[in-house]
Amino acid sequence: MKLQIASRLAVYALIELAADPERQLSVAEIGDRYGISAHHLAKVMSTLGRANLVRSVRGAGGGYKFCGNARRTTLLDVISMFENISESEPDTVGDRTEAGAAFRQVLDEIDDIARATLGSITIATMLKLIARRRQAGAQSAEAAEQFAAGIGV
Amino acid sequence: MDHSTKTAEKPDAGRFAIRRARAGDIAAVIALDERVTGIAKPGYWSDVFERYGDRRPEERFFLVAESKAGRETRVVGYIVGEVRAWEFGSAPCGWVFAFSVDPDTRLQGIGERLLDAISKEFQGAGIRTMRTMVPRENSLHMAFFRSEGMMAGPYIQLEKDLD
Numbered sequence: 001m002k003l004q005i006a007s008r009l010a011v012y013a014l015i016e017l018a019a020d021p022e023r024q025l026s027v028a029e030i031g032d033r034y035g036i037s038a039h040h041l042a043k044v045m046s047t048l049g050r051a052n053l054v055r056s057v058r059g060a061g062g063g064y065k066f067c068g069n070a071r072r073t074t075l076l077d078v079i080s081m082f083e084n085i086s087e088s089e090p091d092t093v094g095d096r097t098e099a100g101a102a103f104r105q106v107l108d109e110i111d112d113i114a115r116a117t118l119g120s121i122t123i124a125t126m127l128k129l130i131a132r133r134r135q136a137g138a139q140s141a142e143a144a145e146q147f148a149a150g151i152g153v
Numbered sequence: 154m155d156h157s158t159k160t161a162e163k164p165d166a167g168r169f170a171i172r173r174a175r176a177g178d179i180a181a182v183i184a185l186d187e188r189v190t191g192i193a194k195p196g197y198w199s200d201v202f203e204r205y206g207d208r209r210p211e212e213r214f215f216l217v218a219e220s221k222a223g224r225e226t227r228v229v230g231y232i233v234g235e236v237r238a239w240e241f242g243s244a245p246c247g248w249v250f251a252f253s254v255d256p257d258t259r260l261q262g263i264g265e266r267l268l269d270a271i272s273k274e275f276q277g278a279g280i281r282t283m284r285t286m287v288p289r290e291n292s293l294h295m296a297f298f299r300s301e302g303m304m305a306g307p308y309i310q311l312e313k314d315l316d
Contacts, residue, residue: 112289120295132302
């Protein structure tokens with residue numbers, strides 16, 4: 001499954017904002033963190049705003065705040081705002097042949113699993129996953145430090 | 154034989170307790186399962202209790218969540234699992250094969266506590282990996298297990314229609 005850039009940006013922006021719903025971040029601040037253009041991100045934020053997942057905060061230091069339900073919003077919900085991944089690709093070369101139909105069956109199986117996975121992971125679950133990865137990273141860094149200290153490096 | 158669970162028997166904030174299933178719980182488990190799945194399976198649950206309620210309690214765990222309101226107690230959830238070793242070439246791991254929470258008491262942390270309780274039982278048995286299987290369309294269970302940190306494992310389930 002190849003995702004559009006807009007889908008990825010939307011997921012990143014929601015993760016950033018949902019991590020602290022009280023905090024507001026500007027498009028430029030989010031863009032800087034991921035190395036993406038503010039112009040491109042602004043369009044994405046506008047779509048997320050229409051879906052009531054973020055709201056814009058006006059005035060000095062304005063930006064966006066998360067206002068959705070992180071425990072109910074899945075990655076599939078977000079991605080579906082930017083691209084249609086609920087259906088198979090339209091007929092492509094060879095699909096009407098026996099080999100093409102069989103190959104299509106295999107590709108559809110992969111897509112079904114991908115959709116089920118994206119549909120089961122919420123923004124809140126993504127935040128937990130990030131926290132676990134951060135903790136695991138800290139633990140391995142600590143273990144490496146202890147190992148280095150133990151061998152006198 | 155000591156059938157006490159490592160999980161605290163004390164109800165959480167006076168409301169819930171997680172404990173080993175007893176014979177008297179099975180009717181409630183059957184009713185809860187029927188309510189959630191629409192299929193009554195008394196024979197299946199009697200068999201599960203016979204095998205997982207009493208036998209080899211050091212590696213088989215049939216836990217229930219019990220709500221307490223005054224003197225009234227009620228089974229509001231269950232989880233069943235066991236340590237399995239070398240199936241499909243897998244090193245010993247903890248398998249969760251049955252899990253449910255009363256729809257009227259969901260979103261109160263009961264499922265989380267049941268999963269946490271069986272995780273501790275598996276850890277106590279020396280197990281470091283827990284595994285389960287979820288129907289692809291069961292987004293509720295899938296989202297729950299995901300939120301608890303479960304990820305796709307190294308196996309893919311395969312099947313074939315036998316016409």
